[in-house]
Amino acid sequence: MRGEPMRVVVTTNDQVRLSFLMALLRDAGIVCVLLDGHISALEGGIGAFPRRLAVADDDERQARRVLREAGEG
Numbered sequence: 001m002r003g004e005p006m007r008v009v010v011t012t013n014d015q016v017r018l019s020f021l022m023a024l025l026r027d028a029g030i031v032c033v034l035l036d037g038h039i040s041a042l043e044g045g046i047g048a049f050p051r052r053l054a055v056a057d058d059d060e061r062q063a064r065r066v067l068r069e070a071g072e073g
Helices: 015-027 037-042 055-068
Strands: 006-012 034-037 051-056
Touching: 006 034, 006 037, 015 034, 015 051, 015 055, 034 055, 051 055
Parallel strands: none
Antiparallel strands: 006 051, 034 051
16 A cells, blocks of 8 residues: 555544444455544644545545445445
8 A cells, every 4th residue: 555546535533433434444345544643633632633534546436335335425
């Protein structure tokens, strides 16, 4: 995945939702990466910086389908 173009499929401040969505994608065999996790930890949980969930460019279509089928897209 290093060096591959990435696409953000979800942006949210909800950590529980992010964990759920990451599990959905991983169960579907899609590697996902959480972006902005460190900055949101530094801001003290006030929700000023949403976290982004990204997948490889080639996996975007499948990831969006998985999320949509789960009612998340």
